[in-house]
Amino acid sequence: MTTLDAAPDSQLNSADTAEAKPRTVHNVDAQEIAKFEALASKWWDANSEFRPLHQINPLRLNWISDHVDASIGLAGKRVLDVGCGGGILAESMARRGADVLGIDMGLAPLAVGRLHAEQENVQGIEYRQIPVEELAAEMPEQFDVVTCMEMLEHVPDPASIVEACMRLVKPGGYVFFSTINRNPKSYLFAIIGAEYVLRMLPRGTHEYQKFIRPSELAGFIRDAGLTLQDMIGLHFNPLTQNYWLAPNVDVNYMLATRKVAP
């Protein structure tokens, strides 16, 4: 828990200016936000530190879309992307016909996301800087689908994020999470391999203690009142530079959950 000092007004558009006053924001690690702020200009460079997110995006987008509706996918759905960063997933969902709100606590990634959507003429996407817990109070049960990918391992209290996502989704709607498992293999692959050997990510991107075991995440999901529907691992072969989905969840994994209608 910490105080998040927002970026200078000169970096913001008018919509951000009101949101950008320094304020105490709970469940936000300002150092984590600063890491992503510093890299924001590279968000849409598919050969940068964000290459892995660009590469996994078609896999996760199709997985999400198939769970929501195998025939029409995300078309016409009201979607919230929590911790959206520069909008790699958010924008791809809007391109599939969803009406997307992306939220993040980093202003620079949001600015990059807005600019990219404008340049690419992508319709049906909006970005806001707001803590998810605050949005849950403002817009309860307004979304058909909530996504929260590669974000839980960057916050002080991931259970609070899961609970807020549950409050934001409509009864019968879907909530998707992805994060990194915590075990010796994930330490070797996600930190030593990705940050030190292959240098795919800057050193310090991830902290081992913040990784989340599937059983822990399943507990947060159960406690929040969501129902676990499916779980899958995301795998990478450094020789072929290929990503694929498979049942093993030892390192990166995704969960599909649902808020059962009463």
Ligand SMILES: C[S@@+](CC[C@H](N)C(=O)[O-])C[C@H]1O[C@@H](n2cnc3c(N)ncnc32)[C@H](O)[C@@H]1O
């Ligand atoms: C690894 S990036 C993932 C971006 C995006 N979800 C994706 O998968 O393409 C993590 C993002 O989480 C955001 N983040 C970290 N803590 C947050 C918080 N408490 N609330 C909202 N966003 C947060 C960071 O600013 C960053 O944009």
